[in-house]
Amino acid sequence: MSASPIGESPNRVGGTDRVTGAQAYLADLHVPGALHAKLVHLDCARARIVGIDGSAALALPGVHLVMTAADLPDPMPRYGPQVADRPVLAVRETKYHGDPVAIVVADTRELAERAAALVKVDYEELPAVFTIAGALAPGAPLVQDPALRGDTGLALGNVLTEHRVGWGDVEAEEAKAHLVVEGRYSFPIVTQFAIEPHAFIAAPDGDGVVVWSTIQHPNWLQKQIAGLVGLPLSKVRVHAPDPGGGFGGKQHAKHEPAVVFAALRLGRPVRLVLTLEESFQAVRRAACASHVRTGFDAAGHILFQDIEADYLIGAYVDIADRVVAKGSYPAAGPYNIPAVRILARSVLSHTVPSTAFRGFGNPQINWAVESNLDQGALELGMDRLAIRLLNLARKGDAFIPFDTPADGDWEQTVRRAASEGGWDAPLPPGRGRGIALGIKSGPTTGLSYAIVRLLGDGSAVVYAGTSDMGQGARTVFSQIVAQELGAPMDWVTVIMGDTAIVPYDQQTSASRSTVLMGNAVLMACRDVQAKLGALAARIAGVEVGDVIVDAGVVRVADGRVLTIREVLASGLGRLGGEITGLGEVRKDADPSHPLSGAPAFFEFNCTVIEADVDRETGDVTLVKHITVSDVGKALNPLHVRMQDEGAAIMGLGHTLMEHCIYDERGRMRNLGAIDYRIPTIMDLPVELRSEIIENEDGPGPYGSKGMSEGALLCVASAVGAAVRDAIGVPIRDLPLTPERVWRALQEDGAR
Amino acid sequence: MTLTLPIELTVNGRRRVLDVAPQHTLLDVLRDDLGLTGTKECCLVGECGACTVIVDGRAVDSCLVLAVEADGAVILTVEGLSSADGRLSTLQTSFLDKGAVQCGFCIPGQLMSAHALLDLNPHPTREEIAEGMAGNLCRCACYEQITDAVLAASEAGR
Numbered sequence: 001m002s003a004s005p006i007g008e009s010p011n012r013v014g015g016t017d018r019v020t021g022a023q024a025y026l027a028d029l030h031v032p033g034a035l036h037a038k039l040v041h042l043d044c045a046r047a048r049i050v051g052i053d054g055s056a057a058l059a060l061p062g063v064h065l066v067m068t069a070a071d072l073p074d075p076m077p078r079y080g081p082q083v084a085d086r087p088v089l090a091v092r093e094t095k096y097h098g099d100p101v102a103i104v105v106a107d108t109r110e111l112a113e114r115a116a117a118l119v120k121v122d123y124e125e126l127p128a129v130f131t132i133a134g135a136l137a138p139g140a141p142l143v144q145d146p147a148l149r150g151d152t153g154l155a156l157g158n159v160l161t162e163h164r165v166g167w168g169d170v171e172a173e174e175a176k177a178h179l180v181v182e183g184r185y186s187f188p189i190v191t192q193f194a195i196e197p198h199a200f201i202a203a204p205d206g207d208g209v210v211v212w213s214t215i216q217h218p219n220w221l222q223k224q225i226a227g228l229v230g231l232p233l234s235k236v237r238v239h240a241p242d243p244g245g246g247f248g249g250k251q252h253a254k255h256e257p258a259v260v261f262a263a264l265r266l267g268r269p270v271r272l273v274l275t276l277e278e279s280f281q282a283v284r285r286a287a288c289a290s291h292v293r294t295g296f297d298a299a300g301h302i303l304f305q306d307i308e309a310d311y312l313i314g315a316y317v318d319i320a321d322r323v324v325a326k327g328s329y330p331a332a333g334p335y336n337i338p339a340v341r342i343l344a345r346s347v348l349s350h351t352v353p354s355t356a357f358r359g360f361g362n363p364q365i366n367w368a369v370e371s372n373l374d375q376g377a378l379e380l381g382m383d384r385l386a387i388r389l390l391n392l393a394r395k396g397d398a399f400i401p402f403d404t405p406a407d408g409d410w411e412q413t414v415r416r417a418a419s420e421g422g423w424d425a426p427l428p429p430g431r432g433r434g435i436a437l438g439i440k441s442g443p444t445t446g447l448s449y450a451i452v453r454l455l456g457d458g459s460a461v462v463y464a465g466t467s468d469m470g471q472g473a474r475t476v477f478s479q480i481v482a483q484e485l486g487a488p489m490d491w492v493t494v495i496m497g498d499t500a501i502v503p504y505d506q507q508t509s510a511s512r513s514t515v516l517m518g519n520a521v522l523m524a525c526r527d528v529q530a531k532l533g534a535l536a537a538r539i540a541g542v543e544v545g546d547v548i549v550d551a552g553v554v555r556v557a558d559g560r561v562l563t564i565r566e567v568l569a570s571g572l573g574r575l576g577g578e579i580t581g582l583g584e585v586r587k588d589a590d591p592s593h594p595l596s597g598a599p600a601f602f603e604f605n606c607t608v609i610e611a612d613v614d615r616e617t618g619d620v621t622l623v624k625h626i627t628v629s630d631v632g633k634a635l636n637p638l639h640v641r642m643q644d645e646g647a648a649i650m651g652l653g654h655t656l657m658e659h660c661i662y663d664e665r666g667r668m669r670n671l672g673a674i675d676y677r678i679p680t681i682m683d684l685p686v687e688l689r690s691e692i693i694e695n696e697d698g699p700g701p702y703g704s705k706g707m708s709e710g711a712l713l714c715v716a717s718a719v720g721a722a723v724r725d726a727i728g729v730p731i732r733d734l735p736l737t738p739e740r741v742w743r744a745l746q747e748d749g750a751r
Numbered sequence: 752m753t754l755t756l757p758i759e760l761t762v763n764g765r766r767r768v769l770d771v772a773p774q775h776t777l778l779d780v781l782r783d784d785l786g787l788t789g790t791k792e793c794c795l796v797g798e799c800g801a802c803t804v805i806v807d808g809r810a811v812d813s814c815l816v817l818a819v820e821a822d823g824a825v826i827l828t829v830e831g832l833s834s835a836d837g838r839l840s841t842l843q844t845s846f847l848d849k850g851a852v853q854c855g856f857c858i859p860g861q862l863m864s865a866h867a868l869l870d871l872n873p874h875p876t877r878e879e880i881a882e883g884m885a886g887n888l889c890r891c892a893c894y895e896q897i898t899d900a901v902l903a904a905s906e907a908g909r
Contacts, residue, residue: 021789244856
């Protein structure tokens with residue numbers, strides 16, 4: 001028996017194929033006979049479709065189909081994870097720039113592009129709303145048809161939902177407050193920018209349909225497609241090859257339904273690979289404008305938080321309303337506060353549907369609330385670390401009264417970040433330091449099945465419906481199996497991404513997979529161990545209770561120790577065979593909870609930044625970036641570090657450079673990689689350090705917690721605090737571009 | 752009738768004679784005509800680096816080169832980095848050992864840029880690596896690990 005693989009960092013499973021070019025991402029798949037599709041959209045956001053003439057396109061040899069709403073069932077089939085509001089193709093009206101009005105299918109991609117350009121759409125541009133203020137203005141055009149929204153009481157406006165959560169008596173606390181600070185903050189629209197653009201293939205498959213998608217949630221897609229085309233689940237097979245980055249943007253269906261309808265109509269496989277620009281027109285993060293009032297007593301205790309946040313979501317709901325609800329829910333932060341009032345509104349607009357994006361609505365509100373806390377510390381004359389430690393929830397504190405108590409030693413995390421960041425060390429002129437805390441509710445529901453087959457030679461095959469999109473799920477599951485069943489890592493094969501073979505998994509999101517699917521894999525291993533134990537007892541001629549299977553070996557009460565391979569060899573006999581284990585992890589919804597379920601864990605992070613600001617140019621240089629996350633137990637410390645640093649750097653994007661800019665017709669002005677900048681290797685902090693806290697106090701295997709989003713949650717808040725510390729001027733809008741910082745300095749100088 | 756032009760390329764040591772459409776890029780030809788899908792397509796404007804290959808010793812964005820412009824060129828793609836018997840190069844091994852790979856989609860391009868960089872400068876500093884790799888985006892942001900991997904490969908003499 002080799003040393004435990006848990007807590008080690010074996011190389012990524014699937015890594016070799018990723019460095020040889022052999023890894024087949026969706027666009028690399030060759031489906032024989034596949035035709036190529038291109039979407040047709042208009043050069044504006046909202047328009048009334050008067051007529052669509054595909055005859056010129058169809059006249060080109062090799063063009064097979066120009067499909068519009070008129071070719072689809074009436075009423076138009078609609079889909080979506082929260083509300084079935086998105087039509088397969090735009091019907092009567094487009095709602096955002098990129099909303100497809102037709103799909104063109106041809107022999108080659110090039111021909112499909114040419115044909116799409118020949119589709120003549122007669123349309124009349126309509127007034128539209130692209131900002132929170134515009135959407136909320138009296139008389140603003142309605143984004144969604146009130147008839148389709150039902151009797152929500154809000155259907156005659158552009159507010160989709162109001163989410164209210166809170167506790168205590170804000171007015172009573174305010175009456176006692178020594179200080180109340182108030183601020184308005186904004187967070188821009190940004191886009192996921194996975195380097196792999198979204199892609200889809202669909203093909204008729206006997207009496208069913210087979211779909212390939214870059215999707216994170218293949219089982220969810222299977223249900224959507226089955227519902228749309230009226231097939232049983234067993235006749236819809238979804239292949240989900242490992243995505244080339246997801247970051248939340250690939251959670252739910254984008255254009256798969258249109259491709260499925262086209263393939264079924266033609267009786268042939270159809271493939272649609274989006275361009276990067278089309279991917280930008282498919283997914284984004286919700287912008288947010290918030291107003292925060294925070295009350296303190298003279299000692300710096302937070303007495304109340306009164307938070308209002310408007311999230312700008314898109315034209316269709318996608319998962320955005322859940323983002324708003326779940327992202328705003330822990331808005332008051334990881335602090336013990338007697339009174340909290342949170343109102344978060346999902347505001348519809350004629351823009352790209354906003355979706356899940358790493359951090360899931362939390363970074364937007366964290367920026368406002370943590371920055372406002374700093375304002376309070378400044379006015380109270382308190383140290384920003386001290387005020388956080390004073391108010392921080394300790395383990396077991398019911399900081400959200402009706403929810404999971406604080407589930408980690410968060411003080412340890414904060415103190416580690418402060419010491420690593422040299423919080424009390426003097427700073428050279430022009431430099432500033434900032435600290436911020438981030439918290440996010442983990443998954444509130446979940447359902448994951450795993451199957452582990454221990455084959456006759458002691459090797460193992462794992463079936464797990466997680467999507468490995470870079471977080472390393474295959475590796476971690478292999479480590480668990482290696483630990484429990486004694487197989488070497490390279491004797492474990494993990495099968496994912498095929499709904500015809502792999503059992504159901506609810507989804508890959510909310511940093512859940514190590515915890516929920518990891519536990520399912522662990523349970524499946526335990527099931528195998530129990531069956532192995534029975535086999536071993538029979539061979540050894542002892543009672544089942546006299547055998548223990550543990551960490552890959554079988555121990556008999558009389559002192560004998562057998563390897564699992566020995567038990568298999570003699571126990572399975574001449575016919576061979578295998579032992580199969582099943583694991584099921586179910587976290588049901590709790591209707592009494594505001595989020596329909598308490599989180600399985602909290603992600604908790606503390607980030608300390610040291611920044612240097614060039615007062616002449618407004619350029620911000622990050623001298624030091626310390627991220628500390630409470631991960632419970634790092635099953636693979638290198639993977640943990642990569643996820644933590646990756647989240648931190650991604651956070652630097654929306655903090656310093658990223659924002660989608662829309663023009664007066666709702667078209668994204670910086671569409672594409674030239675004008676939409678994400679962090680490159682040149683944009684790293686001079687020193688970036690990721691540290692972890694491990695107390696083995698998480699609900700996942702061996703005490704692990706989910707951790708892939710924590711380091712992104714409070715990056716903007718910590719950088720903003722450091723910039724403010726450096727220049728003495730608060731900036732309340734992101735991103736902190738040189739121009740914005742420079743302007744803040746000029747305005748300050750003019751005062 | 753679609754017009755095509757004959758070209759000749761040496762790709763990963765193998766001579767290839769092809770008829771290509773004049774508007775097709777080297778990326779199109781590598782992926783669609785030669786089936787070398789290790790080279791990835793993302794931005795198509797030369798900004799992301801996912802399609803980086805080595806043409807006559809220089810790292811280029813294959814989305815910006817017309818196939819006909821590459822006529823006569825010697826091209827190395829990610830598929831050509833391992834030895835003929837499938838053994839990984841030191842650079843590839845370093846990427847694995849240092850954890851420079853997460854989702855992996857940008858990695859072929861990163862490897863090709865790193866390969867070209869080490870050809871020009873066998874012992875780069877961290878700053879020179881950043882300079883040399885600045886055209887390759889990684890949204891998983893394994894930049895620290897990519898730098899570590901290039902340094903490790905450099906120290907091992909590739």
